[in-house]
Amino acid sequence: xxxxxxxxxxxxxxxxxxxxxxxxxxxxxxxxxxxxxxxxxxxxxxxxxxxxxxxxxxxxxxxxxxxxxxxxxxxxxxxxxxxxxxxxxxxxxxxxxxxxxxxxxxxxxxxxxxxxxxxxxxxxxxxxxxxxxxxxxxxxxxxxxxxxxxxxxxxxxxxxxxxxxxxxxxxxxxxxxxxxxxxxxxxxxxxxxxxxxxxxxxxxxxxxxxxxxxxxxxxxxxxxxxxxxxxxxxxxxxxxxxxxxxxxxxxxxxxxxxxxxxxxxxxxxxxxxxxxxxxxxxxxxxxxxxxxxxxxxxxxxxxxxxxxxxxxxxxxxxxxxxxxxxxxxxxxxxxxxxxxxxxxxxxxxxxxxxxxxxxxxxxxxxxxxxxxxxxxxxxxxxxxxxxxxxxxxxxxxxxxxxxxxxxxxxxx
Amino acid sequence: xxxxxxxxxxxxxxxxxxxxxxxxxxxxxxxxxxxxxxxxxxxxxxxxxxxxxxxxxxxxxxxxxxxxxxxxxxxxxxxxxxxxxxxxxxxxxxxxxxxxxxxxxxxxxxxxxxxxxxxxxxxxxxxxxxxxxxxxxxxxxxxxxxxxxxxxxxxxxxxxxxxxxxxxxxxxxxxxxxxxxxxxxxxxxxxxxxxxxxxxxxxxxxxxxxxxxxxxxxxxxxxxxxxxxxxxxxxxxxxxxxxxxxxxxxxxxxxxxxxxxxxxxxxxxxxxxxxxxxxxxxxxxxxxxxxxxxxxxxxxxxxxxxxxxxxxxxxxxxxxxxxxxxxxxxxxxxxxxxxxxxxxxxxxxxxxx
Numbered sequence: 118x119x120x121x122x123x124x125x126x127x128x129x130x131x132x133x134x135x136x137x138x139x140x141x142x143x144x145x146x147x148x149x150x151x152x153x154x155x156x157x158x159x160x161x162x163x164x165x166x167x168x169x170x171x172x173x174x175x176x177x178x179x180x181x182x183x184x185x186x187x188x189x190x191x192x193x194x195x196x197x198x199x200x201x202x203x204x205x206x207x208x209x210x211x212x213x214x215x216x217x218x219x220x221x222x223x224x225x226x227x228x229x230x231x232x233x234x235x236x237x238x239x240x241x242x243x244x245x246x247x248x249x250x251x252x253x254x255x256x257x258x259x260x261x262x263x264x265x266x267x268x269x270x271x272x273x274x275x276x277x278x279x280x281x282x283x284x285x286x287x288x289x290x291x292x293x294x295x296x297x298x299x300x301x302x303x304x305x306x307x308x309x310x311x312x313x314x315x316x317x318x319x320x321x322x323x324x325x326x327x328x329x330x331x332x333x334x335x336x337x338x339x340x341x342x343x344x345x346x347x348x349x350x351x352x353x354x355x356x357x358x359x360x361x362x363x364x365x366x367x368x369x370x371x372x373x374x375x376x377x378x379x380x381x382x383x384x385x386x387x388x389x390x391x392x393x394x395x396x397x398x399x400x401x402x403x404x405x406x407x408x409x410x411x412x413x414x415x416x417x418x419x420x421x422x423x424x425x426x427x428x429x430x431x432x433x434x435x436x437x438x439x440x441x442x443x444x445x446x447x448x449x450x451x452x453x454x455x456x457x458x459x460x461x462x463x464x465x466x467x468x469x470x471x472x473x474x475x476x477x478x479x480x481x482x483x484x485x486x487x488x489x490x491x492x493x494x495x496x497x498x499x500x501x502x503x504x505x506x507x508x509x510x511x512x513x514x515x516x517x518x519x520x521x522x523x524x525x526x527x528x529x
Numbered sequence: 530x531x532x533x534x535x536x537x538x539x540x541x542x543x544x545x546x547x548x549x550x551x552x553x554x555x556x557x558x559x560x561x562x563x564x565x566x567x568x569x570x571x572x573x574x575x576x577x578x579x580x581x582x583x584x585x586x587x588x589x590x591x592x593x594x595x596x597x598x599x600x601x602x603x604x605x606x607x608x609x610x611x612x613x614x615x616x617x618x619x620x621x622x623x624x625x626x627x628x629x630x631x632x633x634x635x636x637x638x639x640x641x642x643x644x645x646x647x648x649x650x651x652x653x654x655x656x657x658x659x660x661x662x663x664x665x666x667x668x669x670x671x672x673x674x675x676x677x678x679x680x681x682x683x684x685x686x687x688x689x690x691x692x693x694x695x696x697x698x699x700x701x702x703x704x705x706x707x708x709x710x711x712x713x714x715x716x717x718x719x720x721x722x723x724x725x726x727x728x729x730x731x732x733x734x735x736x737x738x739x740x741x742x743x744x745x746x747x748x749x750x751x752x753x754x755x756x757x758x759x760x761x762x763x764x765x766x767x768x769x770x771x772x773x774x775x776x777x778x779x780x781x782x783x784x785x786x787x788x789x790x791x792x793x794x795x796x797x798x799x800x801x802x803x804x805x806x807x808x809x810x811x812x813x814x815x816x817x818x819x820x821x822x823x824x825x826x827x828x829x830x831x832x833x834x835x836x837x838x839x840x841x842x843x844x845x846x847x848x849x850x851x852x853x854x855x856x857x858x859x860x861x862x863x864x865x866x867x868x869x870x871x872x873x874x875x876x877x878x879x880x881x882x
Contacts, residue, residue, distance in 0.1 A: 199814055283670060284694020309671060314819070316674035318781065319686040328687040342683060345690070346661065352692035440815070 121518055126154045128515060129451055130180040132458075132478050138176065139291075139448035139461060140169050141186055142305055146205065148187040148194040150444050152453065153179060160185075162444075165195040182453035185444040188303070190310070199442065206310030209317065210445060211279075211324075212437035213271045214299040215264040222263035226492035230255045259520065260298050260455075261494045262472075269470050272300040275431045276464065278324045279304070282353055292467055294476045296452025296459040300467070301445065314439050321438040326430025329354050331418040336410040348403060354426075359404065361425040366395050378424045380417055388413065451478070456515035472496060479512040486514050489523040538640070540595050541632040543602030544625070544714055546648045557600055562730045569594070571734050573601035578609060581624035582617070582741050589631045608735055610719045611728075615825065617742055619832070622715035630708040634701075638665065641703055649710045659697065666703050667695035676709040680782070681840050756795065757868025763860045764848040765841050766790050776807040782836075782844045784808075785823065789835040790860055792824045835860050 141147050149172070150162040166172040176184065187194065188210050192203035219241065229242030233251035242254050272292070279285045279302065291303040312320075322328050331337070334355070336344045345351075347359045368374060371392060375385045388395070391412055398405040413421075437443060446452065446459045457476040460466075466475055473481065473496075485508050491500040495516070498509055506527060509517075517524040539548040561567045573592050580587045592598040602625075609621050633641060638655055645651040645668075652669035659665065670686070673696040677684045690697040698706075725731070762770065769787040772779050779787075784805070791801045798820050805816050818827065825832030837859045841847045849857075857863045 281693070282691045284692075308669075312671060312674065314822070315677075316671070319674050319677070320670075323686045323691070326687065328682065328685040330682045330685070330688050332682070333688045351660075351690075353690045354687060355690060436810075442814075 122154045125182075125453075125456070125515070125519055126180050128456070128479065129182070129453075130177075132451060133176050133180060136449060136458075138173070138184070138450050140172070141447075143190055144169060144172065146190040146192070146194055148189070148191060148202070148444070149447075150185040150187075151179065151181040152183040154182050157182065163195050163197045176450075184447040184450035186447050188443045188445055189441060204442065207312075207441045207443075209304040209306075209309050209312065209320070210437055210443060211275055211302040212295070212299065212434040212445075213268050213275065213301075213432065214295065214434055215260070215268050216258070216298055217434055218267060218271065218432050220264050220267050222261050222494065225494040226259035226261055228257045228492065230257075257492075257521070258298070259492045259495045262497045263494075264298065265470065265472060268299040269467060271432050272302070272467060275302060275324065275433060276467075278431060282323070283320070287464055290464075291448065292462045292464065293446075293448045294457075294460045294462060294470070294472070296446060296450075296457055296476070297455050300462075301459075303445075303448075312441075314441055317439045317441065318435070321433065321435040324431050324433055325435060326354070326426030329358070329422060329426045331415075331422040334358050334406075334422075335418055336407050337415050337418060338410070344406075346403065347406060354429075357429045358422075358425060359399075361429050362409075362421075363396075363399050365421070365425065366392060366399060374424075378420050380420060384414075384417055388417075454520050456512065456519045473512075477512045479515050481510040481512060483508050484511050484514050485527045486517070487525045487527055488517065491517075491522070534643075536595050536599075537591075540591050540598040541589075542629060542644060542648075543599050544629070544648070544711055545644060548599055548602070552599060552603055555596065555600065559725060559727060559730075562604075566597075567730070569597050570600045570604050571731075573597050574604035574608060575734055575737060577601060577605045577625075578621060578738055579741055581621045582738075582745055585620065585624055585627075587624045587628040589628055606715070606718050607723055607725070608731060608738060610721070610723055611731070611735060612738060612742070614742070614746070615832075616746065618716060618719040622712045622719065625715055626708045626711035629711045630704055633704045633707060638700060641700065641707070642666075645703065645707060645710075649707070649714070651710075653703070654695075661690060661697060663699045664690065664697040665700065666698040667692075668698055668703070668706070670694055670696055673698075673706065676706040676713070678705055678709045679840075680785075680836055755868065755872075757864060757871060761864050761868040761871060762790075763857070763863035763867075764850070764853055765846050766835075766860055766864075768848045769846065770804070773804055774807060776809055778809050780844075783846055784819075785833075786835045786841065786844075786846055786860070788820050788823050789833045790864075792820070792832070793834060793861055794864060798824055798826070 145165065145167050147165065148162065149164045149166065150160050151164070152160055164175075166175065187207075189202075189207040190205040192205060193201060196202045224240035227241065228237060228239055230237040231246035231249060231251055232253040232255055234246060234249035236246055236248040238247075242256050245252050246254060276287075276290065276292070279290060280287060285304060285306070289304060289306055291305065293301045293303070295301050332344075333342050334345055334347060345355050347355050349359050349363070350356060351359060365371065365374060372385060372389060375388060380388070395409060395412070398408045437445075448459050448461050451458055456479060457472065458478050460476045462470065462475060485506060487504075487506050488500070489504050491502075491504050493500055493502055496513060498513060501507065514524065514526060534542070534545065534547045536551075539545065539551050542548060557567075557570075562571060569592075577587050592601065605621070609618055633644075642653060642655050645653045649672075651672040653672070654667050655665055656667060657665060659667075670691060673689075674686065682688055686696070759767070759770075766787060769779060769783050773784070773787060788801050788805070791804070792798070798817070801820050802813070802817055805811060805820075808816075821827045823833045835841075836844065836846075838847060838849075838854065838857060841860065854863060857866070
């Protein structure tokens, strides 16, 4: 382990010799935190720098494995007690991480082990071990093209929300590849720095589609509220719901979808029998939702809305957005578990995201390695299940090493 | 915008920037309180506060001398602030904000807009002919979020029209949000200690207010400090409590409801924190912050109440079996009703034995 660490540290050090890490606004008011090689279990926190040179020379001198900075601005960022730091404001941050999203590829590359009985399996780990019931489960996770493309789609959806609904201009968004399993978006604008946790929760709920209540959108008998006039081009959730309803009812897998939504077979049958009429009413100009409110009962609406809002909302990690004192990876630093950089991306970069082009910092030359118990798919590389010797680009070897795999380079 | 408030407007909205400026120009000094005129101002200030204490509303009528009326507001702040009782402060702030709201309801849109942008610095615009009928105001989402008056589906951002950073609002919404802004402004002012060189002239008035307040406060406190035990908790809270104790991951609204309930029946921040300790994602820092926030020790300095039953239902937290909660509109109402009923039973039992 020690030799692996030394090896990685040398590689990281070479990168930092010329790298330009991102310098956050008002640098002296930010807290920094580092994880160093050989002391991985400990996060060195409450560190502040008075200028850019100090930060860069600290990184060059110590070659940290991970670098974080505070989304918050503090009067005293180096104070070791959170209450003494005197919070002044914080960036608004969004985190999309495939950890929180169920993707089909996880069974190809994610593994879990029960630390109690030794049972193991592929894919999303169970809450408790199926064999012995223990909760002591260790995970080994990897990324592949599929996860990243799912995360990318979520990130693009998030940006639509931020621009269309929240009115941020595209060039004010700092988009980064998180260095591992997703993307971050930072907004560092005077206007929003002082938002408190409650306000950030509302923003996060809005983007996730939490709390969208059918009684504001569908004229049902028990409607408590004046109902909005929906249209396909309407702003906010109004348009999203309209489009989603049309997609749902005109879908050729409507029956399957309604089953997924959890409606009883009696109700599904009823909806299928009036489906043509429903679609006609949805296609009318303006759409005639009174009809839909009459023929579908409130309980079903609640379920349909739950489904729609989950599909249309963005799967952000709400804890990151709500936390006003978050430590987050410094853009353009290296993620110590992948050896890839937390790359700043333009909107176009994100649309065309390619990990090799945007985040890989080590050479692509092919090296021969031995790998015990490899995952079946990592990045865009298919690996033989049996393990053994094979050839991969050098940066992938670094990823395997950094993520704790039992891998060795074989000299030829 | 150069709409200038009339003197009557200053009396309606004595917290406005214009009114503050006007008061400054009057050059009314502390020693002026010792005059007959000053006495009138103090008397009027006392009436404001006493109305808030006794009836929770300050009637929307003016003293015949509008200067007395306008001056009585900062004077009342001085008196209430000096007593420094957070319950009284909240009661007074709410009563003043309701009064302002009564006036605002009949105000022209231009004046509403002026007050919002000039006094509270909101980014707000008025557009007569929008896509959505009645939604004539557009408010920057930040200003909307920091003045949400209650946790309910109707105020949830998710159910609002948000376009290009602006929340579309009807007049009534704007008035309600302004009411909240007035309350927050007053609470803020009350939390700052004002320095006064010679306080003697205020002392008899403060004494009067204390007397009047203590009658109501005793009632509230007595009611609130009795511990009726977990048997008096409503089913929704029992359910949340058990889930939390079992280390289950309950949604934020559930945690909020539970913490707010426990704080309101007199548990301390530490006692509540202990209950959340078994949460799977427990972080002492974050949890303490949130609980202190709900307790009104941080941020807006408002102690939050748990959701009323209607909102518990919409968050899916209600556990009424159709029998337990008849005629109950609020979880706290359940607790006090059940608790008081239980106490009575016990008293009767003792008598019998």
